[in-house]
């Protein structure tokens with residue numbers, strides 16, 4: 001079955017792979033014409049080029065809804081080129097990049113324009129941009145929305161960087177009201193600063209001291225406070241809780257959703273891959289906020305993923321200069337927090353999900369591509385293998401065993417908690433609009449090859 005017949009011969013036909021379609025996985029060929037998917041089926045006619053995908057699985061390219069590339073202003077922390085080289089190597093074909101820790105942060109239209117300019121020159125993959133919601137920029141939200149941001153990021157706790165202030169509950173409520181009028185979504189870092197201050201935990205240099213100071217209750221309380229702020233903002237308010245680290249946090253989200261609140265949640269590969277024991281061993285490369293949890297909490301999080309109670313999975317890729325990690329070798333509090341994980345999403349979900357826990361390929365496609373594309377208004381151009389969509393693919397060998405070595409790691413600092421981790425399931429090729437940006441172990445994309453994508457409501 002081939003439909004609809006395209007007048008042009010395809011530029012590329014991918015033959016013999018198992019394709020993960022919205023309707024389920026099946027063997028199929030895919031034709032690509034002008035960078036979009038022009039046919040899917042068993043009778044796809046030959047094109048100018050053919051790619052043999054026998055034994056491989058073709059997933060929709062990952063839409064990573066949460067990355068920090070820190071450029072302009074802090075390009076030495078990562079930058080668009082290094083960051084999107086990692087994206088390409090990880091099967092990520094679209095990134096949604098956060099307003100911090102660039103400088104200036106993306107909280108004004110001018111800062112948005114500066115970031116769009118550098119990203120357009122340097123990105124290897126397609127990209128969307130988050131705006132920021134901070135106490136002093138409520139007047140700017142409408143202008144940022146007109147520029148085409150995918151949403152507004154807000155911190156309930158201190159962000160750790162002095163040019164991006166947290167929003168107290170009252171400002172968050174006003175921000176939610178404003179964004180509701182714009183039909184825009186607010187991405188919330190949900191850790192309660194009030195509870196962190198009250199706990200005022202004793203600091204010792206060991207990694208686990210960082211975990212003890214930010215217990216699960218800090219996340220749960222923040223989500224409850226967010227829900228109160230949303231109630232005041234009316235039924236049109238929309239929030240997305242970024243990097244939820246506990247099942248208890250997800251329960252708050254899901255109970256609110258049952259009451260009709262427009263709230264969604266993501267988790268990240270590092271909360272699914274690692275436990276506190278790993279953090280005690282690995283130290284600074286795995287420092288993040290919320291922190292890595294104990295084994296029981298991780299398993300409960302996996303239960304939520306398997307039960308379909310997590311909306312999407314995003315990397316929260318957030319590198320820093322190696323020196324800012326090394327500072328924490330003898331005192332975890334001195335290390336910058338953030339995990340370089342853009343390459344790990346699919347390997348973790350294939351190894352720890354598909355193979356270890358029976359997470360289906362269809363669910364992996366949904367969590368990493370379809371759901372984020374839908375939530376942030378990029379669907380159906382992005383997020384699914386369907387006729388008319390961009391030809392964005394993560395082609396994986398689900399059975400290949402490999403060890404993540406420093407030669408595989410693209411991040412500028414060379415620091416990642418995934419180094420030396422063994423995986424079953426490897427990204428072997430990544431294509432953006434029909435162009436290979438990663439293949440045969442090499443990044444092949446060109447800076448400037450990526451295109452800016454706007455949510456549908458902004459077009």
Ligand SMILES: [Zn+2]
Pocket residue numbers: 066068098316318
């Ligand atoms: Zn983040």
